Amino acid sequence: MPSVHEPSPMAHDLSVANRHVHDVRRLAAVQRSQLLDTPPDEPFDRLATLARDLLEAKVALVTVVDSRRSYWKARIGVDQLPGERPEHLVHVSFSQYVLDARGPVLVNDTRTDPRTRTNPSVAEMQICSWAGYPVFSPDGQVLGSLSVMDEKPREWTERDRLVLDTLARAASTEVGLRMAMADSQRAAQRARRVADRSAHMALVLQRSMLTQPSVPAYVDVAVRYQPAAELTQVGGDWYDAFTEPDGSTVVVIGDVCGHDIEAAALMGQLRSLVRGSCYDRADSPAQVLRHVDRAIRGLEIDVIATVMIARINPEPDADGARTLRWSSAGHPPGMVLAADGTSILLDAPPELLLGIDPGAERFDHETRLAAGDTLLLYTDGLVERPDRTIVEGLGELADVLSTVGAASPEDVCSAVLAASVDPDARDDVALVAVRNRG
Amino acid sequence: MTGDISASQSSVTGDLDPFAGDVSVFFDPAHTLILLRGDIDLAVAADLEDAGRDAIDAKAPIVADVRSVNLIDSVGISFLVRLAASGKEAGTTVSLRGPAPRVAELLTLVGANDLFVWDESDVAG
Numbered sequence: 434m435p436s437v438h439e440p441s442p443m444a445h446d447l448s449v450a451n452r453h454v455h456d457v458r459r460l461a462a463v464q465r466s467q468l469l470d471t472p473p474d475e476p477f478d479r480l481a482t483l484a485r486d487l488l489e490a491k492v493a494l495v496t497v498v499d500s501r502r503s504y505w506k507a508r509i510g511v512d513q514l515p516g517e518r519p520e521h522l523v524h525v526s527f528s529q530y531v532l533d534a535r536g537p538v539l540v541n542d543t544r545t546d547p548r549t550r551t552n553p554s555v556a557e558m559q560i561c562s563w564a565g566y567p568v569f570s571p572d573g574q575v576l577g578s579l580s581v582m583d584e585k586p587r588e589w590t591e592r593d594r595l596v597l598d599t600l601a602r603a604a605s606t607e608v609g610l611r612m613a614m615a616d617s618q619r620a621a622q623r624a625r626r627v628a629d630r631s632a633h634m635a636l637v638l639q640r641s642m643l644t645q646p647s648v649p650a651y652v653d654v655a656v657r658y659q660p661a662a663e664l665t666q667v668g669g670d671w672y673d674a675f676t677e678p679d680g681s682t683v684v685v686i687g688d689v690c691g692h693d694i695e696a697a698a699l700m701g702q703l704r705s706l707v708r709g710s711c712y713d714r715a716d717s718p719a720q721v722l723r724h725v726d727r728a729i730r731g732l733e734i735d736v737i738a739t740v741m742i743a744r745i746n747p748e749p750d751a752d753g754a755r756t757l758r759w760s761s762a763g764h765p766p767g768m769v770l771a772a773d774g775t776s777i778l779l780d781a782p783p784e785l786l787l788g789i790d791p792g793a794e795r796f797d798h799e800t801r802l803a804a805g806d807t808l809l810l811y812t813d814g815l816v817e818r819p820d821r822t823i824v825e826g827l828g829e830l831a832d833v834l835s836t837v838g839a840a841s842p843e844d845v846c847s848a849v850l851a852a853s854v855d856p857d858a859r860d861d862v863a864l865v866a867v868r869n870r871g
Numbered sequence: 872m873t874g875d876i877s878a879s880q881s882s883v884t885g886d887l888d889p890f891a892g893d894v895s896v897f898f899d900p901a902h903t904l905i906l907l908r909g910d911i912d913l914a915v916a917a918d919l920e921d922a923g924r925d926a927i928d929a930k931a932p933i934v935a936d937v938r939s940v941n942l943i944d945s946v947g948i949s950f951l952v953r954l955a956a957s958g959k960e961a962g963t964t965v966s967l968r969g970p971a972p973r974v975a976e977l978l979t980l981v982g983a984n985d986l987f988v989w990d991e992s993d994v995a996g
Contacts, residue, residue: 669945690949693913737949739981763981783982789956793982813980819942823976860944 566601680747753804753871774838804871814860911947
């Protein structure tokens with residue numbers, strides 16, 4: 434039989450309680466709880482009130498204990514004097530006993546109990562009986578206690594214990610919910626920062642690939658890339674225009690599905706693939722699209738995109754008109770704008786976008802680009818908005834074009850963007866306008 | 872049945888943003904239902920990817936209910952098109968439960984409407 438050893442309260446404090454008070458994991462949990470030095474808040478006040486009322490006690494507290502003090506997160510039944518801080522130093526607090534026990538502590542008479550009889554708060558607060566239950570962090574650390582105190586000694590009943598146990602658990606749950614909420618808010622903030630950075634990189638990548646076009650002297654060209662209002666929606670749209678060795682002009686517009694840095698990177702790949710497949714080959718636009726679609730499959734490029742390719746024949750007819758040959762893989766229809774403001778839609782039965790079926794049927798279409806006519810190709814952000822159908826969007830685009838028929842490609846692009854892109858545009862827009870000088 | 876599901880879930884997500892996108896998958900021996908609601912865009916891209924993979928893996932005919940889609944962008948459209956292509960490869964039928972004129976318009980525009988069977992009957996299932 435080991436001898437019964439009753440340490441003095443002070444020695445007890447230093448050897449055991451202090452070890453729990455200063456436990457680094459516990460202190461970390463207290464800090465994470467973000468309850469210290471915060472104003473009273475309703476859920477904890479409600480639990481303390483309930484504890485006091487159900488037990489008909491004088492005072493109820495919810496405390497949070499750091500390395501130095503026991504902070505009163507909720508205090509019911511004790512008035513705060515002006516200038517008084519709602520806290521006790523740990524060594525005069527009652528919560529220290531709960532920390533020590535890592536469980537409930539019930540004292541019937543604080544004046545005689547060896548744990549509490551030397552605690553100056555007994556006299557100061559006129560506390561004769563005390564019962565405290567631990568409030569836990571989600572990772573099982575004791576943050577502090579939910580406690581009730583009375584001016585007279587009392588025998589804590591089974592019901593008292595049950596009530597306090599239940600309310601202390603409710604307080605622990607409340608703490609857990611708050612911490613989970615704070616965690617998820619921090620995670621969301623982090624995610625937003627990462628997303629912003631990635632969106633910015635996408636924009637830089639996008640811009641670096643959208644070079645100024647080089648076209649023959651018989652056409653004027655203008656290009657635009659306008660990112661979405663929300664930076665996170667950048668990526669995937671492109672325009673291109675270049676001169677073939679035979680003098681023909683190739684105009685390309687495309688849109689890689691998705692709006693992020695991955696879409697921007699895939700756009701770069703696809704743009705190169707289309708250029709390489711077009712350049713110095715006798716293939717028609719439809720043949721180029723078929724070739725690109727097969728390459729996407731064969732090279733295992735994980736991309737889905739709408740693309741339209743148009744080729745302008747370098748040889749004009751007697752009136753300066755040139756033949757425009759085009760093919761579209763699921764891309765919104767291009768427009769041809771005449772100097773008098775009339776515009777026609779390059780409309781044909783839609784053909785499948787790229788990246789799905791390399792065997793999809795593709796057709797070429799031809800139209801006449803008269804001297805002074807402007808070919809306008811664009812991505813869906815221009816005509817697609819939540820508040821209207823695409824057909825309506827195309828109608829509005831035609832209305833805008835009717836006012837700028839004879840304008841330069843630069844002015845056509847500016848007018849179209851100014852009129853059609855709403856300020857909180859969700860989608861980015863790429864535009865290319867090419868005018869046949871005749 | 873689907874009406875009940877969306878009603879019970881809207882109380883959870885609907886309070887914050889009525890158009891917040893939501894992707895739910897319901898497995899049934901007879902078919903796999905993918906319910907798309909709200910804005911189907913980049914914000915739900917990861918959910919779409921999971922839903923598509925799980926639905927194909929389930930090997931039952933796939934029904935994508937797009938009646939409650941508020942807005943769909945290229946992310947959503949490419950999801951549907953990929954789903955149809957994967958379904959075809961795996962020998963699984965993919966049908967769309969409508970009506971959903973905006974979805975149909977966009978699928979038509981990208982030349983992909985032929986990949987789908989539309990079911991616009993009122994029968995729940």
